Amino acid sequence: MRNLRALVEYDGTNYHGFQRQPNAITIQEVLETSLADLTGEDLEIIGASRTDSGVHALAQVVNFKTESPIPIEKFAFAWTNVLPDDILIKKVEKVSWDFHARYFATGKIYEYHILNQRLPSVFERNYTHHIKKKLNYKDLVEAADYLVGTYDFTSFQAAGCGANTTVRTINSLTVQGIDSKLIFRIEGDAFLYKMVRNIVGTLIEIGQGKLNKDNLVEILAAKDRTVAGPTAPACGLRLIKVKY
Template sequence: MNDMAEQRYLKLTVAYDGTAYHGFQRQANAITVQQVLEERLATIFGHPLKVTGAARTDAGVHAYGQVVGFATSGTIPAANIVRAAKSVLPPDIVVVKAEEVSADFHARFSARSKIYLYRIYNAAVADPFRRNYAWHVTQPLDEAAMDTAVQTVVGTHDFSAFRAAGGPPVSPVRTIYEAGCTREGDMLEFRFWGNGFLYHMVRNLVGTLVDVGLGRLTRDGFTRILAGRDRTRAGITAPPQGLYLKEIFY
């Protein structure tokens, strides 16, 4: 970057199909969304880029509204970035919005809340066209029971029971503003809106809620798992392809 040029700070909203990528965050020996963004966008800004993402989505996870921020000395107007990015990015990564922000904006630390969706394809026979975009569960699921159980996570709780090992050393206390489960035909969708999420928290919640939907666990049993703060008592980690980062609020 030319230090003599005036720096600008940009915020991009990015959608991507995570199927082909080993998550968002750059890795040494695997292709990630961050790497592709940095390498391809550098060609339109005229210098190497280092972007910061709001969420470090895992391999196979998708996003409607990932947010990245970066400093640039490039002069391309924000209004032209969406069109220019389309010409250099692969079709499974799309910049959907670009705007200038102040120097104190941080994609991750400035975020106030996020919405995640999780989709389950609930049918006896697999659908090859949904295999990368939903968790296929063959046994019938009771969405009403799961919706009733998931309401118990609304509010401020210690989510240690749904926290995977390997995440950053942060407080397990999070506030969930809304949560629910709905069905449309064979597709089930969970929605979680909260001020923050622990490593694999949504996938671990869904894995446990599926036990409720299968009749293996009651609503009260789910509530006791939440209160118990013991990951070994909760269900499996739902697979990544059903998870979507929907929106981030600042």
């Protein structure tokens, strides 16, 4: 019996998030079904991040325990071969028996991509949030700094979150402009349910002039989801890295 850790890339467009659900297709279900086909075992996949419906991942981390004799150096290739084209196993390695993809994680990095131009893009529609009106880049960069640090992020927590505490630490939050694309990159110890998308939705309102950066202090202090901006669409979000 081995405890294996896998690095998984996926396009979340056609899935109802990572975590298995009774009446919807999810990344976890497809991974577990494909593993059963590959190994003949009924295995449980543990994921580092429970990405939402439509959210993508470049480097989701999962682990599972298996008795399969497939050589470790061939496991990623063999597993990818029984998966649909929108899920890829990038790496598989043996880890300690007690390793847990979610509980051992010390931090996560996400990116949110916005296409900020008059016309949308056919090729970017599933991977960026299109905003026609020009956003104020300077205001976005300055506002992002206000959220770096350790705070109670209740105002950016969606309903249904089961976290024991709403205090989180954001280590960095940057905004990069590349042609007509804006890329928000956020690193933190952990995130509340839809926290990243709620933060981005609020920053968008600042970029549109509906809020100003000083409002972020009031929003954090209010500990009230209704005072923050809307939830940005899932398509623009991607999990970039899980840190251990």
